[in-house]
Amino acid sequence: MSDSKFPAEGGCRCGRVRLKISAPSLLTMACHCTGCQRMTASAFSLSTAIPSEGFEITQGEPVIGGLHGASQHYFCPYCMSWMFTRPEGIDTFVNVRASMLDDPSGFTPFIETWTSEKLPWATTPAVHSFEKLPAYSDFEWLTKEFLALSAK
Template identity: 70%
Template sequence: MSTLELPCEGSCRCGQVRLKIDAKPLLTMACHCTGCQRMTAGPYSLSAAIPSEGFEVTEGEPVIGGLHGDAIHHYFCPHCMSWLFTKLEGVDWFVNVRATMLNDVGWFTPFMETWTSEKLPWVTTPAKHSYAALPAMDEYEGLIGEYMAGN
């Protein structure tokens, strides 16, 4: 396992959209919801919550995909359709970056997993915290503190 070296760059599969992070994650997650399963064609999505000021699209113009019209905006490459990151409407202090889009992902381990009520029965992760849906809003401050203290 390696350590996250900042800045860290990444891209979509075809390379037309490039991004850079230069802040440590607030949390790392595996989401088991059926929406993530369908968008990744896998058992879960992996993301790192990056402080907004530490995230930048350096090349290309991502487009919103996934569900339209809700408060969750999933951004994709318009050419290869790789899912790059997610922003929550009205929550501008972090961006959920798909960890596997970064050039170096060896540092990544999910700290928490969400929507385990929808996970495939054979899936396991090394996450320290598991939630049937999402943590209560008042739990995030403690989770972020715990994650950042250990990373």
């Protein structure tokens, strides 16, 4: 599920904003919602939930973009790459766009969300699929299962 080595570094397309993750993923996800499709100009967004204490911006100052709603989407102010999201009311993790990492190859999606909006040809190797977002209470067992599989 996530065989990446930590710490891992990454940045936006132009390199003006850089980030570092120093803790293993709690969960990896592909989101098929139309908002993610439009913000990534792709079929889905690929993200990894990183414990907040294991995430830092090492260069530059990202800005809030997207819908400017309760969940805050952070972008490079120059190239406008969507880099990470801080979900509404959740301070324990940061959702980092795995494709912003220098080596995103180890971040295979464990779950996929918003499959009710996915493009008919889009497929992922996700273990679990959800028509919308899983219930908040589901994240406890999903995280435990993900961490157990990642440890193997």
